[in-house]
Amino acid sequence: MDPFYHWLETTSLSLWVNRETQWLWPTMETLHFIGLSLLVGVAGFFDCRLLGMLRGVPVSAVKKFMPWALVGFAINMTTGILFFISQPKVYAANAAWWPKVFFIVVAGLNAMFFETALGEKMLALPPDADTPLSFKIVGAVSLMSWFGVLYFGRMLAFFGTQFSGL
């Protein structure tokens, strides 16, 4: 992977982030936090419905909020990629990094599973019925994995450099 990281460090995007650090990094971090709030709020709302809360409201109706979770995710993916390519070796060596990536992947696969395997069931579910176990599991996995992403994301500042972080 080392040659790949080295190449990333030579890209113009990487050089740009490193050059403009004074205003760019805090701006990217702020956007990253705004994105995560949007993502956690909307996805968390949907996950609560999957777990059976808000009974009587069709699951498909709640799902209409999801594009806004994707907006949050897109903001974070963009800022996240910029963070990473600015110093790939630092992230790769940070003990909190790969767990964070792992939980992002789990959250993504979980969402895709719901989309592909449970979509029809969602449309057929009567609003007053309790959600099936499969929905509850997807909701729980989603909440836990996004918490994992947040936890290890925050810990990036601490795991890597013995509590000298922000």
Add this chain to the structure above:
Amino acid sequence: MLKLMWALEDSAFAQWVAGAPTVWAYPSILTFHTVGMGIVVGASAVLDLRLLGVGPEVPIARLRNIFRPLWFGFWLNAVTGVVLFIAHAAEKAFQEVFYVKLAFVALALVTVVRIRREMFPDDTTPDRPVTTKVKTLAILSLVLWAGAITAGRLMAYINLG
């Protein structure tokens, strides 16, 4: 004032929070503060988005329960916030951007409470119409929370220490 802040920061509790070489001290408290932010801003965002027309098949009246996680997130952050403050009281007490953040949080909460009074005045209100006033409050709420997040992040950069 400075003496009081130093006294807080020198307390055994504050020293543990700030200095203990364990992930359960400062890092965890900061993580919970981030979680609380996700919950309070996230819950507010869902409510604001609905008021602005997203997901129209969700009856607004059913969103009265969203205030529970919203207040939970707020109180989690109020408590963790006080702890984080105490750990570095002497520095934070004189950090202007910290007070800017508190102002944004206060204003955002006022907006949330006003939305609640307009849309959920009592426990049994059926769907009330979303007036322009409420839509404006919803947009304002989003902007104010974004301001709080920005000021909060800038605390790590705009300081004397």
